[in-house]
Amino acid sequence: MTITRWHHTSLLVFCMATMLTACGGSDPKVFNPPKPGDALIYAYPDNGLVDVPLSTHGLWVFSSPVDKQAVSRPCTGGAGEKPQGSFCVTGPDGVVDMSQHLSVINGGKTIQLDMSILKAGTRYQVWVRPSANPQAVNLSGDKPLLSFRTRQSNPIPGQAPYILAVNHDSPDAFAPDTKVKTRFPFMDFSPIRVTFSEPLDQNTMVQGQTVTLMEVDDSGNDVGEVPASMHSERHYLSLQPKQYLTPGHHYQLRLSSDIHDLDNQSLAATTLEFVPHPSHNPADSDKPYITQTLQTYPALGDPGYPRTSHLTGRPLNRFELETTALGVNMADSLPNGLKAYLGDPTVYPEATPVVAPAGQQLSLTGIDPVKLGGKVHTDLATGKITGTFIDNVTGYLTTNPFRPKGFQPDDEKAPLYVYMDFDLAMQTENPNGNATLNQNMMHVEAVGIVTIEDKKLTFEVFRTLEFDVLSGATTIGADFSLGARSDPDIPVDTVNHEAPTLTGSLPINNAEGVESNKNILLTFSEPLADVALDQFHLLDISNGGVQVPVKVRRDGTTLVVSPQQTLNSNSEYHLQIPDQLTDQHLFHPRTLAHSADDALSGGNTLVFTTADYRRTASGDMPPLVLGLYPGIGCALVDTDKTPGRAGRCAGGLSTDTLYQDFQYETSRGISIAFSQPMDTSTMRVGTITADGSACLNGAICVGHSDNGSQWQPVATSLVAANTSATLFPAPGDMPVGGGYRLVVNGDEPTFHSTAELGGLRINTTPLMSLQDPGGPNIVINFTAVAPFDTVASTIFTRPLTDTNGSGFQDDSEQERIRNSAAGAIEGVGGVITDARFADPNKNKIFLSGALPIAFLPKQPLDLGRPSLGFKQTAPNHWCGPQPDDHGNTFCIDTEGDTMIPVEANPTLVLGTSLTLQATVLGTVPLTLSTNGLLLRIRPRDDGTTYGFVVNRPGDQRPFFIVKLNAYLDAPDLQVAGGVIGHDLHSAAATAYLYGPISYHRDGRIFLSTTNLNAIVKRINVNVLSISGANAGYADLLLDVGSYNIQVVNTPSRARKIPQPLP
């Protein structure tokens, strides 16, 4: 009974509990977020981007592996058609063949496209179909995923410039009273970045005149010009207001029609209107709403460095600069902290603005030393590479653009997105390296994803940056996967550790013979602020100190000082550099410091003297075409004599080696270089005649013919410089394989020298006489070929003696031994019983030349190649194929196993006259002047002439060795009034030139060579010019080390188009 009662009691309690439990509520309604599904999560280039360099690697990143086979399958489709295929790029000509340029990386999740196959200045569409990645939920087959436009670096002929983008947005969104909305809000801190369709004539970009940022009131009346720091170069304009703009106020950027492109075509006058949004909250607060530090992470030295990029699968913050010219170079990001501010995300929920104020820096380890082809070392080093943000870095944080609006971010499948826009001045620690590398990277849009890692907001942005290196001779496309984390607690180094210094100038201090129609380049150790740039004074000291107006613009760490008029010749100028110049440091700007080892030896005045063009030793002499690419600067004959050969210069001997058919690398400009300063107003492009024989309405023209008889014009832009001009065809107008013709008129209209030099027409038949202007037209047939070089440039002999190109050393012209050949009379014979130089101190031929060269990819070291023919007599010991004219063997030593071939194109070299005194038959004195001499670098019989860059033991510098076959001509040499003839016509000589390549603080690269072999050239004289009836001779010796050629590149300011001068 007792047990029974206990049982009952327990049962009662249990039943109550059960009953009550049953009465309870159901399970909580737990929120289960929707699964995002796999997707395309990232794309670069960004949709609508208008300035994509061709060195770009396009990336399309998915959250799951793509179908590699489907993606790699070629697409089909013509122009204007929807392409068929899984992953396609289409352009104006239809589908782009990507077969050799597409790869799948990053564990199969990223499609990578090498965009070097695309054309400049062209809009493309990218199509990504569901079959590319069947798991992806956000692909559509109906329309392109995105479109972009490639960069147009060269001028476009026959087209007025126009605005492509404003702050990477449509210009229509900034038109006054527009209904078009901007993609991102224009903020009170935003710079204005205007991207044009082609490079502009920077002389027409004048702040306050042609470029005006004006505040206007509600009625549209001007309130006042807004002080702003302006950076204008190439096809970029950036204006950074010096103070935050006032939110809600109206600002107008007015661009006048006085702005021209390099073809002198006007920009349509344009007004862009900006109404900034507040970044502070409340708007009248002085304090930023959110303060952050953006720190590159992990950087060199941080644990876990380098981390793997989500986008590429390659190391993050380790940048691979790979180019055939320089091989593979690695640069590691150093820890950097950028102070940044965010707008209120609740005010800007769709695109939260971010700003990192200008004047802050990112640093990388350097390239020490720079190696050609990655193997041949140079004495060039960069030291730490630093990028200074010269305008505010603006960014916007958004949800993933490939997902529906408002889609919940997911680090793996729908990461947040960030758009970062910046203008960056690159500099290096080493002054020599800085001189060749410093440059501005303008209007960079880096797109990235934002995830949360290690409890921090982590940014990973990708962008291919195209660096100009070797003073603009070539470019490197570097993929930057930059990782950074955001943290308000990371301290920022606000100390300005070094004041700016002037590290180099061109011209150098106390230079003489400076061209009177050139810009002045001042290279500093770091970028400068927009302070005191109007305080430069250029004084014409020889003219009573008259001030010459100048414009100063910033270009990397270089200031480009542009005199607004051609300088007087033979005048001393002083450029006074203001001490108030400051660097761009955000927190503590410092003023210019002087030291004994700076470019002015501690001073603040650059002194130079312009060239004296007066001719005292001769009359007027017409200009010659020294360098022509493609082609040779003379009218040709025997053009149809031998297949595969283009002919020979008129006036030469019929036995002259014929030039090989000319080729034109489509990556290069068509260049022409003259022996004298030219009247740039005569440098005009004409239109080829139908028969292809001449140019109408211009001195130079290009044509195309399918059948070789009827010629159609190829439009080109012409960019003029003092002694040269460069032509740029329109993008895609000269496809590879096509037959083309370059014509340079000998008669009007043609190129003329400056008025100071007589305003003479060019001489197209210099072998007949150097003194006769005009002549038949230079007609060069050529074939367009795909780019094969790694570095291409026309290099000039510098310094020059014969600055006026007369073929004589005039009184004011100074001896420049580095470009001379010092002769000696080694022997005489026949009727000539004695011969010597009239003035023993004037035994030199001074040389003026322009040599189009191209560096090619590295090769295994072998100086026995036919172009040089050396023999290896011991390991790394190479000797000439035969003894020199004195019977001596000449040799060089090498180091390493690699050489860089350099293609030396045919060219003309002008030499100054020699005056000899001879004695005939022991009694008759004879004074003779060679007059101007012409040295023709001639082709080899069996192919192109190549030199080689090698290393030698114990020397960090690279050395250049080349065998130059030349013809020496003295077209105007007359002996005894023509009674006595001579054989200085197409007199063949061979020089083995050897010497170092060095890099200078003014940005120039010097190739300084001298002859290894003694050259003895017998000059025969005959009676009545009867060939073979030699009556006597004199042996002219160019002894070892007496024949020097030093060629120098023109610092192009980082491959900028040389600007036409006012």
Add this chain to the structure above:
Amino acid sequence: MTRRYTLTTLATATLLACASSHAEPPPAYSPPDYPGAGLVRKMFGENKLYFRIGALYAIPYIKTHSIVLKNLSELASVAVEPGPQEGEAYSDPQLQPAAIIGYRLPWGDGGWSVETVVGAPPTLKIKARGKIADQPLVKEANGIPTGVPALGHNVAETKAIPPVVTLVKRFRLNQRLRPYAGLGLTYLYTYDTHVTNPILTEFGEPKLTIDNKFGWVAQAGLDAHVKGPWWATLDIKYISVPNVTATMEKTYIRAPGLPQYQYAEVGDAQFKADLNNLAITLGAGFTF
């Protein structure tokens, strides 16, 4: 606390007053003659089962050991460090009907019995106070104001069945006032547990689980004979369930300061506390 003592004192005084109004000793056993009473006697025996029905005033006292955030989502980890948080939980006192049911054990002098409390399961409103309630838990994420407001006091509700079984010894069995004391066990059984905080429930109710756990009970009381079979009782129990763990998972909140995120997963919050309760019952009843 003052209120608790005041109530107890008042109840005791009432009982003493009841008892003092009847000077003579109570009858040894006066079986009630109510419908059904006989059946009960038949089931449990005579003078065995008794009850006191009345009001129970429960005064929870939650001794918070820790409130720990863990397993934070990546996003939450940007805003808040995992680990202990400042604050404590509490619950308001509540008054509800309840009955004490006892069974007199056939031991000794008849003063031993086992008792339990029967009543509607109490709804325990779990509240928070201190920093965790008054200040936003995630004020900033990487320096970015999240816009997440303070949680406030209301956190969750749960229904609890804490079956209490005590062994009770009564004294002075011949007197009208019979004090007693007891010790026993309880078992915390919760159900219908759900988060009630509007911030935490904007997207859905987080999953909240509370450990079911044994505890102990100390009891003291005073029976006062009223009339016939009727007795009045003041019963005070101290019920303690130590180290109870409550875990909240799958919590999603809105962070207005991070508008790109529609919602933000938080992670797990684990709460550890001693759930103590002072249960004061004033009731009346009789023994069958």
